[in-house]
Amino acid sequence: MKRDVRTTTLALATFGLVVIGSAGCSTQDMVEAAASADPAQTGATSGTEAEAQNLTGELEFLAPGEFIIDDQAFFVAEDTQITGGIYACPADDGVGPDGRGTVECDLESLEATLQGGTVVFAEVAMNEDGIAESITEYDEDSEPGTPEEPGxxxxxxxxxxxxxxxxxxxxxxxxxxxxxxxxxxxxxxxxxxxxxxxxxxxxxxxxxxxxxxxxxxxxxxxxxxxxxxxxxxxxxxxxxxxxxxxxxxx
Incomplete structure (x- = not known):
């Protein structure tokens, strides 16, 4: 996918124009929607950029190398640190005491898991360019940052x-x-x-x-x-x- 298409898709997600999980909405459809959208309605500007932030919640597949959490789209780079072990790259001892995955996972395996319909919860550290620096799977019953048990x-x-x-x-x-x-x-x-x-x-x-x-x-x-x-x-x-x-x- 070309970079301009990815940028447009990210902008759509940022301004709430992407409907998550819509099987009838292709990336090209979203690009065409962006082209025809009224800037006054979306509030978008040509200089809009993503904001560096941590995203937490259910991870959803948008396109190869593109995901969404809580209506915020982001990209995966070659150096993105992906840690799974629960449902993504599952392992017998794949989850730590804090409920986080402990297994290094590759992008292809993560995408295949999500495309297969498996629900994956993750915390994502996203930089100001809309690129994930890290993706860490966690158990849905454990909130990120939950204190450790005494001892x-x-x-x-x-x-x-x-x-x-x-x-x-x-x-x-x-x-x-x-x-x-x-x-x-x-x-x-x-x-x-x-x-x-x-x-x-x-x-x-x-x-x-x-x-x-x-x-x-x-x-x-x-x-x-x-x-x-x-x-x-x-x-x-x-x-x-x-x-x-x-x-x-x-």
Missing amino acids: QGGGEDTPGTGGFTGTATGELEYRAPGEYVVDGTSFYVAEDTLITAGIYACADGVQDPDTGNVTCDFDEFDATLANGTVILASVEIVDGIAGSITEYEA
């Missing part, structure tokens, strides 16, 4: 906060930009999270002359994880947010 990762939930507090140690798993899982515990990275690495993340970083530690930039650390590099770390978490992430060698 997960060696700590406990703090009453009234809804977030895990404690220390979690093990292999980091990438979920979305700034959102990871370690030892079955989900957590987020804040602006003031101290990231100490130097082994695989920020391997060329400059060591502190006094401590020998390498302070790692979040963007570089996040990109290393998103690329599939295995990183072991000890994470100090308060209310579901990492105070520090310290990489260690196996």
Whole structure:
């Protein structure tokens, strides 16, 4: 499909002109509808762009490489991180304690699952270009961000906060930009999270002359994880947010 057709389809979804699940509405029909639509009625402008956001809900197939969640269309790129394990790329141990899939999944398998009529729930991190940076399947009975059960990762939930507090140690798993899982515990990275690495993340970083530690930039650390590099770390978490992430060698 040509890029201009994809862009038009995305714009249609953005302004509510796409009727999800309509078997009689082809992509070409939607393009023709966009051409004839009155801008005053849609509110569309030539410079309209998608907004970077997280989408959560039932994933629906629109066209190869195009999906919709909650009436918002988005595209899949070659470097989109797709994680399944429940219905998409199912596996015996394909779901973690947080209800999220744990199996790396390819686009073809995901599309085949959706086209076969299987219902898949997912959380999508979409950038401002309307492209998914990550797609993570989750169990429909588990909402993304649900706190872990007490005792997960060696700590406990703090009453009234809804977030895990404690220390979690093990292999980091990438979920979305700034959102990871370690030892079955989900957590987020804040602006003031101290990231100490130097082994695989920020391997060329400059060591502190006094401590020998390498302070790692979040963007570089996040990109290393998103690329599939295995990183072991000890994470100090308060209310579901990492105070520090310290990489260690196996």
